[in-house]
Amino acid sequence: MSAPQIKIPATYMRGGTSKGVFFKLTDLPAAAQQPGKARDNLLLRVIGSPDPYGKHTDGMGGATSSTSKTVILSKSSKPEHDVDYLFGQVAIDKAFIDWSGNCGNLTAAVGAFAISNGLVDAARIPQNGLCTVRIWQANIGKTIIAHVPMTGGEVQETGDFELDGVTFAAAEVQIEFLDPAADEGEGGGAMFPTGNLVDDLEVPGIGTFKATLINAGIPTIFVNAADIGYTGTELQDAINSDAAALARFETIRAYGAVKMGLIQDISEAAARAHTPKIAFVAPPQSYVASSGKTVAESEIDLLVRALSMGKLHHAMMGTAAVAIGTAAAIPGTLVNLAAGGGAREAVRFGHPSGTLRVGAAAAEVAGQWTVTKAIMSRSARVLMEGWVRVPGDCF
The missing domain is CATH 3.10.310.10 (Diaminopimelate Epimerase; Chain A, domain 1)
Structure with a gap:
């Protein structure tokens, strides 16, 4: 007899010109709270990969690199940071998740998710104005600062900021990537790994x-x-x-x-x-x-x-x-x-x-x-929140 489906709290968000499925680390099944095969298999099933048809019909993915994304967030383990951000780029046609880099677009949604899901100390969240969310990007070991607009104690998502590649206007989120050159795992820390500009x-x-x-x-x-x-x-x-x-x-x-x-x-x-x-x-x-x-x-x-x-x-x-x-x-x-x-x-x-x-x-x-x-402006919006369901034996 096949295992029944299980449900996992999740939020489907757009960040910049990408969208993905966001999870709190502690909401994942215990086996998937650590890096490894169980986590990868679970997230592959969430997205609907691998899909030889290239459509992601049986999952939450959108069958493009911009929409085949997963994010795991947790209270930060780093001093002077609010949230740890781990990004998984899910392949479409093969059983593979690439954990080697960041998604800058989805970074715009990390701050909003962190605020709304209790990952930022309430004392640091203003009723109105900008909330400064200090993000530790765990894939590459870098600090990112997101300036998230707040209205009435809630994340302000609607607005008139237009971003080419996104159909509708939304609230502007300014992102600062601090010391964005290579980490020790990416070329030994050198911005230009060969030592040459060209x-x-x-x-x-x-x-x-x-x-x-x-x-x-x-x-x-x-x-x-x-x-x-x-x-x-x-x-x-x-x-x-x-x-x-x-x-x-x-x-x-x-x-x-x-x-x-x-x-x-x-x-x-x-x-x-x-x-x-x-x-x-x-x-x-x-x-x-x-x-x-x-x-x-x-x-x-x-x-x-x-x-x-x-x-x-x-x-x-x-x-x-x-x-x-x-x-x-x-x-x-x-x-x-x-x-x-x-x-x-x-x-x-x-x-x-x-x-x-x-x-x-x-x-x-x-x-x-x-x-x-490096500084740029993006926007973000919750598209859907609740639970994502997957077969209980998929991981």
């Missing part, structure tokens, strides 16, 4: 490309759009409908990961599909975004397109935006050069859904570049 990345069978390899927000490989046959104005279908192009991007990503010291051999890239990201940049030019809105050349500093979990992202990953802002602030990187070069503290870049502004404070100290923080 490298020659040799990819056998494809070519040699100029590349900026940076650890900030999330490990990211930047190449010039023109060097790989693109303009930087491409929308999703232009890339995602081209199987040969996706295979080339994955090969470039794998060789870049080796050069960054994240893996030892390209065969290991499949086991960390979430990181590093690969993106291509170009100088500004006008284009029509996926919504049909025209983005004028005069509105942006550069164009950026990025891939996530093997597909071109419909907007921009929040962590990749941190990498973009950081690289743009450092003269000589490919991102900085695409934006016109020189010193800058913020850029507005064009992505498939529109534009995004991100700022970063970078400085060169004793010949080494450092970045103290």
Whole structure:
């Protein structure tokens, strides 16, 4: 006889241009409160992966990298922090969860969830104004500060802040990524793991490309759009409908990961599909975004397109935006050069859904570049809350 379903308290939230299923650690079944196979199997079943049909019909996932996400939150174990944030990127067509990086978009929802679910000390929550939530990002060992608007003692979710890639306006949540360069597990703590602002990345069978390899927000490989046959104005279908192009991007990503010291051999890239990201940049030019809105050349500093979990992202990953802002602030990187070069503290870049502004404070100290923080605005909203149900024997 098959095991009956069990129900687990959960909240379905949008954060930035992503959405995912949020859990309090203590609400998970005991076997899933620790890292390991039981936790992974449970979350895979929640999302509906692996799904050979690529639809997530039998789960909460949305069958894209932006919507196949899980978050586990708990009261922080770190001094001067409110909440520990653990992110799992769920693969769609295979039984795999990548725990190697953060989701910057869902970070915008972490503060709201933490406040509403008793993870923030009540004494630190204002009746009105902004609540400063101190987040420990457990995947990468970094501090993030979320400024969450409050009205009448409740999280304010509605508002007039518009975010390209999100259909409806909502309340603005400002996010500060402190010291976003690499942690010890991601390239030994170096922002530029090769020591260079620009490298020659040799990819056998494809070519040699100029590349900026940076650890900030999330490990990211930047190449010039023109060097790989693109303009930087491409929308999703232009890339995602081209199987040969996706295979080339994955090969470039794998060789870049080796050069960054994240893996030892390209065969290991499949086991960390979430990181590093690969993106291509170009100088500004006008284009029509996926919504049909025209983005004028005069509105942006550069164009950026990025891939996530093997597909071109419909907007921009929040962590990749941190990498973009950081690289743009450092003269000589490919991102900085695409934006016109020189010193800058913020850029507005064009992505498939529109534009995004991100700022970063970078400085060169004793010949080494450092970045103290990157800042961007996002929004978040609870979509549904209650219980998610899964077969009791799935984990």
